[in-house]
Amino acid sequence: MRVLVFAGTTEGRQLVERYAGAPGIELAASCATEYGASLLPTAENVSALFARLDVEGMVGLMQGCACDAPGGPFDAVVDCTHPYAAEATANIREASSIAGVPYMRVERRDVPSDSQIAVPSAEAAAEAVNRLNRIGGNVLLTTGSKDLGVYARHIRGFAERVWARVLPVGESLSAARAAGLPASHVIAVQGPFSQQLNEAILREYDIAAMVTKSAGVHGGFQEKVDAARSCGVACVVVSRPRSEGGVTLAEVFRRIDGMIEGEEAR
Template identity: 30%
Template structure:
């Protein structure tokens, strides 16, 4: 049995460790983050060349099942994997960590909508944590941004007034609260990534009375099987 594990998340690394050595796992990383944390076992880095390229790769590698444990906002590879597995008649499951309860957050459908909310609200100092590609939507917004990202947003137009904070989670509540307070932040813009690694910024903002603008997740492809935990994904693989 050979499983393609579409990864890049903590859940994917945990699943690879859980299944190895009983199952032959090939973990696939997109390759956008330098020096990523690597899972145990075989690892490939880079894209597949769309649905057709993925289908060919699955056949050549004699893959018998696919687990999609990518980031909740990795919509393209999730859609491509669902279609490729359907066309190849391969067992396929999505490991999707539960979303955060929105609470009193302002929910929006995209980075562009989040930027419109910031502009309309007259917010002046914004903590922006939507990733390097999401920063471009705020390029024309008249506010100061503290932009946190793992790597610099190369080839992306940034707001004229900003400060880059390059770091990689997990983050902790006391540090997040101090960061918000020390920088006079009056709004947090984040994606609803779910999980524990970056949740504390949302809790700290709520406790400080700072508005949270939360980008909702893209919908999953129709008719895909979804599990919420690493244990559930491992059980699904073993049941095959």
């Protein structure tokens, strides 16, 4: 049995870890970056791929036409991409339909909180931060590097007031530089983080408002919210894109186990 995993998240790594070295299954884990692929466990039945694929490229991969993943077509596709990677999920879903390969989307459980200001986009988050900081104050962005340009256009005094926490990879550092952030305002480190570390960062940089995403249990969201509450920092949360439904990682495990047992029974 062959399973294609679109990884790059904690759930993707957990799925690969569960079946690495297991009999009856071959895994190919596709990540958008080499850095994401480097975090995956290694085993004889695991191949790690890194490339940014369009729908056509995904279809070829699923049908076993990609030289990076030889061995024929896949029996199942598991989408473990980030909850905010709406475009990637839409492409994976479409490619699975075209290729005729069963598709499963891992849905990360959300963490409700009453101590946040929910906004629908990066632009709205930037405006919310401006409203919260009319009297001044520093801002911590923990939403990644993709929307730094948006925040740069909307937050007054961006280069002086804003610190950004991003992944320690060249692409993120380049995005921060392009947005106009000085190197001293870039915190490049791999998460998720404990509440204590979040608190230390908020206090070190005298943060008045933090912008984050509702990344769920595995994304360290609750630790960020709790740290903001403890430090008296306003927490602005960019809402998740609307989801078309998914299943828990435990349910994906159950389905894959059932497929393996079915193959063995033949």
